[in-house]
Amino acid sequence: MRKSLLTSAHAVTILFIASGLALFASHDVLAKAKPHVSFSAVDMVILGPGEVVLGPALGASTLIRDKKGATGTVHVGDLGIESSVLDTWGTTVYSVWAIVFNNPTECERTQVICSPGEEIMKDGGVAAGLSIFWVAGGISSSNTDLTAGVLNLEFRIERKRPPGFVIPDFSQDGLTNVAGAEIHFVVAPHPDAMPGNVAFELTHPGPAIRGAAHLP
Numbered sequence: 001m002r003k004s005l006l007t008s009a010h011a012v013t014i015l016f017i018a019s020g021l022a023l024f025a026s027h028d029v030l031a032k033a034k035p036h037v038s039f040s041a042v043d044m045v046i047l048g049p050g051e052v053v054l055g056p057a058l059g060a061s062t063l064i065r066d067k068k069g070a071t072g073t074v075h076v077g078d079l080g081i082e083s084s085v086l087d088t089w090g091t092t093v094y095s096v097w098a099i100v101f102n103n104p105t106e107c108e109r110t111q112v113i114c115s116p117g118e119e120i121m122k123d124g125g126v127a128a129g130l131s132i133f134w135v136a137g138g139i140s141s142s143n144t145d146l147t148a149g150v151l152n153l154e155f156r157i158e159r160k161r162p163p164g165f166v167i168p169d170f171s172q173d174g175l176t177n178v179a180g181a182e183i184h185f186v187v188a189p190h191p192d193a194m195p196g197n198v199a200f201e202l203t204h205p206g207p208a209i210r211g212a213a214h215l216p
Contacts, residue, residue: 038065038179044076061185065178069158072098072135074185079140079149093193093201094151096136097186100175102129104182114182124169131171134164135185137202151187164203 044059059076074096099116101107106127107114116132119125135157140149157163162174175181188206 039063063183067178069156069161069175069178070183071154071156072183072185073154074136074151074187075153076151076187077148079151091189091191091193092140092149093190093198094138094140095134095188095190095202095204095206096138096153096155097188097205098131098133098135098157098175099184099186100129100131100133101125101182102131102171102173102175102177102180103127104180107182113184116184125171129171129176129181131162131174131176132167133162133174134166134203139198139202165205167205 039062041060041062043056044061058078059074061075062073064071076094079091079094101114101119104114106129108118108122114128116125116130119128119130124130136153136155138151138153140151155163157175159178160173160176162172166172166174175183190201190206192207193201
């Protein structure tokens with residue numbers, strides 16, 4: 001099953017759309033310090049089936065763009081506890097992925113932001129310049145039934161140089177339109193991680209997506 005997620009556009013659609021509970025973020029701050037540098041920060045919200053916003057979540061993400069690429073961060077709390085909205089009971093290993101729409105003006109725009117599922121179903125994401133690739137991985141702090149785990153990650157994305165694994169069937173160039181691309185960061189829990197396979201789990205797609213941030 002894990003292999004199909006890496007080789008089929010239809011399977012990737014299921015990964016990002018049919019995973020049940022996910023998180024996207026609403027726009028919060030956008031300040032341009034220089035013509036070639038921009039900074040944005042967003043709060044995460046809970047996104048249910050059909051991409052309906054269910055409410056706020058304990059998480060945020062930032063993005064700094066410059067001439068050569070972008071630097072991002074993901075900060076998520078409330079990880080690993082049974083009551084968590086992230087539904088990651090017992091999980092401490094996570095990977096972070098960038099869903100990049102290099103040509104966001106080509107998105108269908110039936111919603112305020114680009115939808116990976118809609119663009120994949122339309123033309124495989126070609127018109128929107130869709131590229132999905134790994135940007136970071138991490139192990140959360142220890143969690144118990146009373147104490148949540150925390151994940152704080154920082155990563156760098158160079159123009160046309162994806163930092164890690166790129167999902168097949170989409171553009172392999174990563175971020176090409178640094179100034180104008182719409183970027184989503186998604187967090188994938190890896191409940192199957194165990195001693196001996198942590199490196200693989202940290203750098204490859206997980207079975208589902210549980211958290212995301214939208215950075216226009």
